[in-house]
Amino acid sequence: MPDDRMTPHSIWILVCEDDDDPGDRVAAGLREAGFIVDLTRNLAEARPSCGARRYDCLIVDRGLPDDDGLDLIRRQRDSGHRTPALVITARDSPRDRTEGYASGADDYLAKPFSLSELAARVRALCGRRPRSPVPVLTVGDLVVDRLRRRVQRNGVLLTMTSPEFCALELLAARAGTMVSRTENAEYCSATPSAASVADVIHRLDRKLGEPQLIRPTGPGYLLPI
Template identity: 65%
Template sequence: MSADGVSARIVCVLLCEDDEQLGDRVADGLRTAGFTVDLTRTLTDAAQQCGTRPYDCLVVDRGLPDGDGLELVRRQRESGDHTPALLITARDSPADRSEGYAGGVDDFLAKPFSLSELAGRVRALCAPRRSPPSPPLTVGDLVVDRLRRRVRRAGVLLTMTTREFSALELLAARAGTLVSAAEIAVVCGDAAVDQVIAKLDRKLGPPRILHASAAGYLLHA
């Protein structure tokens, strides 16, 4: 096993690059470095591919024929998927980087780049966290997977925005205890906590496990 723990397992990468020659070269380079790679050419195909299997890392070009590759990362983050994402782009100004980080990107690599550096960055993004993994939170038939940031109820995967997941994670961690609106506002970064809770309640579905009162909110099976 390697020191970072990555080479001991198969790392699956979704690569989205519309330049045929560059895309093939990058895909071959990553495969040579030991990664499994699915190569797509458009934003639409990449989004569809994300729905078919889990990936360990997204490597996405910004200038795609049908849109900005950053939009793929934004959509993944809004759905509660926090798969590490790296943008390969010629747009590398401070403003572009700020926009990317705001959209949920983890790392950037400016064109032109070396394949060895790309492989190293992907490996670093996929390395296990040094802190112990957080076990899933279970409240009745609700499972909040804090490591993968996914939510299931009765085995069904629920789509959550980042704010909704953060609020639910807090409520699940303190299940059976009232949590104030002020506390939820801190973690979800939204003053309209009642709206976040209302959307959560609808997504969780029946039977109701999220209860509201003047004193705060309670998650209880």
Template identity: 50%
Template sequence: MRVLVVEDDNELGPALTSGLRAAGFAVDHATSRAEADLKVWVNTYDCVIADRGLPDGDVLELLRTWRENGYTVPVLVLTARGAVEDRVAGFAHGADDYLGKPFALAELVARVRALGRREQHPRLPQLTVADLTLDVPTHRVRRSGVLLTLTAKEFAVLEALMLRAGEAMSRTELLERCWDEMSEPASNVVDVVIRHLRRKLGPPDLIESLRGVGYRLNGPA
């Protein structure tokens, strides 16, 4: 999942970004409504986490504009305002979830994963290609029933390929889906992860290299 964190606090913003990356998400960070607005129309996100009080205004006004213009990606609003009327206002402006400060990172991660499974990017609890199964909620992968140990990035790339099984995915698509703005597009990070995945998945090889295009996940011939 690729997530946008909109938080202007000099400590909380970087801490959230770091914590979510450690949980396996690709994360971009914005510190104002204007910056967030630019990023959501340039990049593709699975979820937006936004602090309500930003230097250039209430994020709810920006959220209402997004919804009016057809931006349907789930948005979780963070705020120190915990009154019922504040939560009601958040939902009325188009928020999908509302989390009061202070909060536990583990709860935020769980809520973001739940939002990512909603209608914008529907996901099956379990993906299956040939004898390979990927369980989305538990982050477990099995080949012929044998549990495999994958890194968060390997899991993300494999999930992307399995969601598009039988279709070609370019390196650029995989970068946009599984990495964030801190990644170097010209680097060989996708090829490195694919190489590690092939080694861990074992034979027969399910990942096909498409010269000049990218990769495709197939069932064995």
């Protein structure tokens, strides 16, 4: 039976939720459903992320430590961005919902909620507008052609295995942001464990040559912009 989940290659989500348990569970549940997720804890983290990356959907809590999460949606709308936005919150009165929609939210989901319902709502929101995935990712002298599955560095075509291409594609798509080994393993079905990601990155390093392109950073790796 075909898998009807949207793949992580097509749907990128920003989650802004300050509570560790709900935020981690939401991010893990959405990744399990096939999405790529960036998890932020406050507006100070979320705003630059929105400026640096084009997301397919925003999921925002209202009770953030540095302001109401609706402010992020308002700023997006004021800037002309129509990225679908879903509010998750315990504030569920008619007045709260009205304020959310007036601020530009497309959907409003009260806590507690099931992760399956959240994933279904994200699919519905993202399905309302056409998506234009970037077919070629360019980071410095590195070119990753997602359609042809080809990699060039400094004009030289490099041979990649499927796990190597997948890992490099994710790093290039999120250039300038640390990608954890766990995120890489979840993104690449051909890379079954976080531990094996280190081996894949090691092989990538050798193939990409000098100067070294991929930087180990904490629990993951970074491809500098």
